[in-house]
Amino acid sequence: MATLSIDKITKAFGSVTVIPELSLTIPDGEFCVLVGPSGCGKSTLLRIIAGLEPVNSGRILVDGVDMSEAEPPERGVAMVFQSYALYPHMDVGRNIGFGLEIARTPSAEIAERVRRAADKLRLSSYLRRKPRELSGGQRQRVAIGRAITRKPKLFLLDEPLSNLDAALRVGMRVEIARLKAELASTMIYVTHDQVEAMTLADRIVVMDGGRIEQVGTPLELYHRPANLFVAGFIGSPAMNFLNGRVASVQDKQATVRLALGPMLDIPISRPLEPGDDVVLGVRPEHILLSAEEHADAHVVEAGVVELLGSDTFIHVRNGEENLVIRDSSGRVARAGDRLAISLPPAACHLFDKTGHRISENAPTRWEPIPAKARIN
Amino acid sequence: MRAEAVRAGPATAIERRPASRTSTLYLFALPATLLFVVFVAYPILWVAGQSLYIRSGSGVSSFAGLANYVTVLGDPTFWIVVRNMLLWGVITIPVQMLIGGLLAYFIERHTHALRGFFRTMFFLPVVTSVSVISLVWVQIYAPYYGIAQEYLKHVGFVMMTSPIGDPKMAIYALILVNIWQWTGFSMLMYIAGIANLPSEVLDAARVDGARGWRLAVYVIVPMLAPATKSLLLLGVIGTLQTFPIVHLMTGGGPNRASEVFGTFIFKQSFVLGDTGSGAALSVIVLVVALVLSLLQIVTLGARLTPAGKERA
Amino acid sequence: MTPLARSRLRSTVIHLVLFIVLGFWMIPQVYMLSIGLRTPAQAFDAALFTWPVTFDNFVTVIRDNPLGGIFLNSLIVTVATVAIVVAVASLFAFACAILRLKGSLFLYTTLLTTLMVPLASMVLPLAILLKNFGWVNTYIGLILPYAALGVPFAMVILKSFLEDAPRELFEAARVDGCNAWQTYWHVALPLVRPALVFVTIWQFIVTWNEFFLALIVLTKAEMKTLTIVPMQYSGLYMANPGALFAVLTLIALPLILLYVLVQRAFVRGLLAGAVKG
Structure with missing residues (x-):
């Protein structure tokens, strides 16, 4: 649970500029989705937030504290990787508890927290298995379990569902939505799938070419896209x-x-x-x-x-x-x-010619369905 | 569903064909099989057979049962060889892994522009002819004019004789040369292992807070286990076929103190012409090699590939 | 200190340490070259470097010795062995991994045991076998045993490469009307090229430097390969280390140069070979 502020960061790999200059604030407890076509810099931005990539300039602040040069654990981040990134030589229990082990948490507490995470994710009967003995969906849950036991301030997810098949993906999406309600921690989720973005996000950040094209709630993006790029990207x-x-x-x-x-x-x-x-x-x-x-x-x-x-x-x-x-x-x-x-x-x-929105309309208003109608 | 069923069928398309055409496909496997039968299997069987015969001075062979084995096992030199081989393996393999692993780690994780340079330079001893290496090291070790005694005495290590001329020192002096020559190979195996570590897992370790030696001990070393296992397996076989360094530097001497299986077999078979005990020795080495290899494969799941990686 | 400065300092220290270790590591090679460049007066100096240097030794040994012929012997044996190993091993790997012939897995396992056989236990029977074939002091007498001993390793590498290739490719070739030979030639071989390069280079190094069997099979001076001649020079130039080490340098040089040229491809193949699972 923390407020993340990204203050005028820039990032280049050699001579290739990936992020020209970017600022963004994600308030405490928000589920924020970074979305954009591949190569738009969304994963790089997530890795910068995690502390896996240094910035060329600018600052990363967590709860107002400058963390630009801090290692990931100091920032209080946990991360779920696209390939799950489980340690192949450790069993599920140790994978989930490894971060705590490194932080020298007493082993009784590690065991307790691993047990709770495993219960929550229906992994209790797999704790002694190695990652290679698990299905894709189970590995995914281990990766999530590893992140939640850390009680992170910032919970980062890098295209976590992209390696799952379609049916499993829908199930995991619902599971993540439930997790979001339970954890109430600040979550930042990278995806190129707009269905995931629309269904999960409190707020969506649409990126292209390392720039933020628009920030808004899913329905704002749908009804009032700021420019041609967002208009074309959101909706199918x-x-x-x-x-x-x-x-x-x-x-x-x-x-x-x-x-x-x-x-x-x-x-x-x-x-x-x-x-x-x-x-x-x-x-x-x-x-x-x-x-x-x-x-x-x-x-x-x-x-x-x-x-x-x-x-x-x-x-x-x-x-x-x-x-x-x-x-x-x-x-x-x-x-x-x-x-x-x-x-x-x-x-x-x-x-207009430059692609910016000029119309004023907010075509269809979003209104809550009246309770009576819901019952019928 | 249909696609699944087809895919699950026995080995798909290529395998199912008329018998007459299948038989010509065995031509693919024929050359390798022929080479194996003539130059590996047949010699092994022959040597196993010969180990049971004794050739008298007049050239007539007679069946002798296990007499050759009894003679060989009763020879005190045999037990020197066993001791030397144990020392060789126990020292060479871990030291090479350690130095090679450290070099690989620092080269692969902390150099960029010079990475190729270091990889190549440390590997050069492997591609330098072993006979050249042996003679160079004889010169290094030489008394009076060798550089080892000259420079080591400045650090308080005085050598009165050449280490390879000293029965107590000889085997260690040879092991040093062997380690020097083959560490580059261990390094390259670990480099392959490290280069192929999944980068996301290393990122995950960083998010978990593992850095420095704890990253190395808890994450990198265990994930390099396949390379370590292959190196162990290759190291055991390499130890058993040790020959050129010893043959060229000491000839197994002084007074047989540095004898190894290779030189012992060479002497019995080609110098003394005693094919019976030479054959018995060959069989013993073969059996030891097979038993040790199979033991590792069964217990450790070791593989003989250069940088074999476990399937996730 | 900023993290950037700290990481730069650490990188400098690591480079420095690596260079120092490399300096020690290169002593034997440097020493070899150094003695080769000495005048007779300095040849027995117990020092790593001496001054002045002279190329006389190299001139002498090149003039006095048939190094070209010996080099050619090594080249013939090595190139032929490598060619046979690559051809035979890739055919066999294709039979196992793609054709999946009945019994090929059993054959594969059997051939694998060769990798566990130390050459030391094979020299005696091979020597007798080659004598019976009348192949002592012939190229073929080295080439075929080397090939037989080299095929299993190459086969392991190539088979695992082929198994990692998408099977659909071979099915597509079948659909396109390729027979097994055409599939092997047009699809399988190009697909495993990094592995072929790796296997070729490795087999080249191993064969070029093989000593034990060459020592026994090649006894005639004009047949000898580069690895087994240093012994006779050590007798010949006992009193003239400068000449001896000049000749050793010349003997070691071809393979070192070759490796430096191909190391990039070699390492690339090795790295690709580990990509599994």
Whole structure:
């Protein structure tokens, strides 16, 4: 349990700059997910927080104390590694207790804490086994057990689920969510999987090229992406981007003509000039499909249709632009069908040439489901 | 599921083929088998057979049962050899592991630009012809003009004679040369082991707070166990085939004090022409080697690969 | 002191210690070269270095001795042995690891025992065998026994490499219509190239420096290899250490130079060979 402050750090490997300059504060008890494409510097950032990589400049503060040059145990970190990194020559019990052993904790206390961690993670009957005698999921739990016995201030997880198969991954994700509730320690979790990020995080930090693109709650990122990168990274299938040009601007509202055809009125928060090129983003699930043509609708021809059972993904090709529509109505479309689509302006995001968000809208408000509705 | 079933099938695609074509596939295994039968298996069987015969002066062989073994085991030189071989193995193997391991550790974990240079330089004795090495060391050890006595007397270590001319010292002087020559090999094995340690496990150890000697003792040394086991196995076999250093530096002398199995067999068989006891000795060395090797393989799970690593 | 300065100091100390140890380690080689470069007057000086140096000894021994022929003998025996070992061992490893022929595992285990046989116990029977074949003082009389003794080690390395290769590759080759020979040649061999390089270099070193069997099989002067001639020079140049050590330097030099040239590939193969599991 600790507040982590990262203060203007930079990191380069030789002449390759991995992190240009980065600051971030993670408050006490938060579950923070670092997410981004591979090579974006998220793992390096985690290793810097852990104390495994020195920074070139800047400071790492834990509860306000400068820890930039401290070894990992002094920082009070524990870490779960992607490959689990269990000691192959030690049994499960010793693997879990090794950090305490090094810290010269009395052996009775080690035994007690190992036992408790093992109970919590359903490992009690495996304590005498070597890592190679365990399944992938069990090794994963040992790695987590090793981290929680340390009672860390900062609990770091580096793509912990990426070596598990799909079914196991869902199970472990739920297990980590439960752990988060129980431990109440500050957790920092690196992943490239946005489902893990969305489901686990209190706050998500989206990174690209060593820079932070946006920090926010999962729903903030989903509904108000700060730029094209975040808009394209969060959400699956990815947000559609359509080129357009500003036709007119009046009173915090821009009228945009899309290359695709329709004109849309979008509320904006930053100045725009008529004639500016813009990119309009709309998520596949927000495009409305209607059976008949009507005034606001635009008619397109369905290309490839993917039937997922619950959803249908309809790919539309229009000149240079591709559009994906996600339809959950249960209707079945076929390639070649003529579809009338409309883009609700409230669900459209507008980005300027540099990729920054300019639309003001917060399309769908998140509201708690009323208790009555939940019971029904 | 279907894919699984196919994969689990007996050795997949390549194996299942008509019998006529299978037989030609045995051509892959034939050359190795032939070499083995003619130049390994047959000689071993032959020597085992010969060890039961005595050749008289006129060249006629007669069956003698275990008489050759009795003669050999009754020879006091045999027991000198046994003692020397024990000393050789017990000193050489651990010392080489220790020095080689330390060199490997510091070279691999603490040098960067000069890593290749150190790796190569310490390995050079291994690739230097053993006969050259032996003669150089004879010169080093030489009385009056050798550098060993000249420089060691400055540190208070006075040698009156050449250590290889002294029955008490000879075997140790030879062991020193052997250690010097082969430590580079141990070093390289450990370098391979260290280079292949999973870096995440080392990171995990650092997060756990293990540093310095505790990192070495609790994490690195145990994780290098496969390399250590291979070195032990190779060391035992290497000890038993010791020959050139002894043959060239002392010839087993003075007064047989530094005799080893190699030189003893060489003398009995080729100098004295006593193939019966030479054969008996060969069989004894062979059996000792096989027993010790199998013992290690069974009890330690040792492997004969250069840097064998346990499957996780 | 900042951690950076501390780690720099530690690195300097470690380098210094390594250089000192290496200095002691290199004494025999330095001494050998040093005596080879001495004038007769200084040859018996009990010192590691003397001054001035002369190349006369090298000139003398190169002029007086058929070193070229001896070198060629070593080269013929070694290259032939290495070629046979690599070919035979890779074929066998392929049979075991990929074809999985019936009985190949039994054969493999049997051949493995060769690794536990000390050469000391083999020289007597091999000497008799070669005499019966009439192969004393022939290249083949060394090449084939060396190959037989070298194959098992190469086979172990190559087999474990092949086993670590993705099996799908060999299945893909089969689907593409390769027969076993084509799979071996076009898929297996390129795949294990680091191991082949390692095995080649190691077998080269071992064969080049083998002493015991060469001593027994090669008795004729014109057949002798580099490892067994130093003995006769030690008699010949007993009174002239300068010449003796010049010749020893020349004998040791080819393999040392070769190793320095290929050490990178050798170590790479060794490191790759350990990657398992």
